[in-house]
Amino acid sequence: MERRIITTEVMEEDKAIEPNLRPQMLDEYIGQEKIKANLKVYMDAAKGRGESLDHVLFYGPPGLGKTTLSGIIANEMGVHMKVTSGPAIEKPGEMAAILNNLQEGDVLFVDEIHRLNRQVEEVLYPAMEDFAIDIMLGKESSARSIRLDLPHFTLVGATTRAGLLTAPLRDRFGVVQKLEFYTPQELTVIVRRSAQMLGVEIDEEGATEIARRSRGTPRLANRLLKRVRDFAQVKYNGVITKEVSDFALDILDVDKLGLDNNDRNILLTIIEKFDGGPVGLDTLAAALGEDAGTLEDVYEPYLLMNGFLNRTPRGRVATRHAYRHLDLPFIG
Incomplete structure (x- = not known):
């Protein structure tokens, strides 16, 4: 298969610009209205009780905003966020060290959480339930277990493969939310917002055309916007119109319905x-x-x-x- 501009996985070019376009607070986030409404209630309630937010699992296709929502949770709760991923944590001791370095109320974001190996995952069970981890000291007959208390924290897991999560891990999340594909109308708003932040002039029809071909995914909308911007700058007068969007996206082999x-x-x-x-x-x-x-x-x-x-x-x-x-x- 050919390399695709419309892959929903993170491309190298996305890493430089995505963080700058991400909304920081819930009221800046476009789309996923039901999830936003629920999160606002849960966060307001947790803050009212002076507690950390319950553990959260986001699942759904790539590029829909799972990482962004995790950062928003940390910002709204006024805490720090530690970011890691399932494949990056190979040993139970590595997970224990991450947990032990968290501060009270912190958010631990684990992307691709379904890829945690079983031994690492088991470290999370007491951490999520009791805010403690069990450490083994010594070897063989002299081995003994001690329990180390942890600060209260919020684990936010993200996965594109919810069906691969083990039941013991899945059942420990108090909040489980599925992210849906975005409507063309929502993506049009996202494209216009991103264009403004990038200093790109774009009209409504130009934004709508990019949104329509973005496969319901903000990551793709922002990536296509950047590519169309290049054509607008070099081939046209710098303004993204429907004509410019059509011309650029046809050359990029993204058809009217987002197929390549x-x-x-x-x-x-x-x-x-x-x-x-x-x-x-x-x-x-x-x-x-x-x-x-x-x-x-x-x-x-x-x-x-x-x-x-x-x-x-x-x-x-x-x-x-x-x-x-x-x-x-x-x-x-």
């Missing part, structure tokens, strides 16, 4: 090689030369959400909408 060549190739493979389906995931992955897990986790969610693809007990099926979008006669 990889998406279209998946649909065409199902239609042309497998008569529209059904075709099994492993068979489709082999035909595309792609890993089955990547196909299922990275490519399929958007195609499913927008009605281009159906999952059936017998495999994947291209929908009438897919044929229409690819300008092909439907084989029903």
Whole structure:
């Protein structure tokens, strides 16, 4: 598969600019209205009692704002945030050291929390429930366990694969919230806000066109905005209009509904090689030369959400909408 500008994973170019565009407080955050309303109640209640916020789990596709919401929680609660990730913590002692260095009320944000190994995860159980960790001293027959008290803290976990979380870990989160894809209207507001922060002049139609092709994902909207800005600067007069957005995004191979060549190739493979389906995931992955897990986790969610693809007990099926979008006669 080709390298995609519309990948929802963090690209190197995102790291330099994403933090500057992130809202810092809840009232600056656009979208996810139900989650915002719930978090406001939980945080206000915790502050009113003088307690730390209950542990929070955010899950959903990449690029929807899980890290941003974690930072907002820390800012709203007036505490510091420590950031780490599941793959970065390999040993139980590393997790114990992180927990022991937290201050009262701090937020510990663990991205990709589903990738914690079982031994590391078990350190979290007493930490989350009792704000304590058990440390083993000595070896073999002389070994003994001591309990070390921890400051009260809030663990915020983020995952794109909630189904991979173990039940003991999942059940220790008091607040569990699923982030949804954003509407084009919400993304238009985000694009205009980001453009203002970047000092880019953009009109409503230009912002709407970028939003429409951003696959419901703020990370993509901001990335596409930066690329369209380049075309506006070099090929036009610096102002992003619908004409500029159309021109730039067509060159970038992001079509009117946010599909790129990889998406279209998946649909065409199902239609042309497998008569529209059904075709099994492993068979489709082999035909595309792609890993089955990547196909299922990275490519399929958007195609499913927008009605281009159906999952059936017998495999994947291209929908009438897919044929229409690819300008092909439907084989029903």
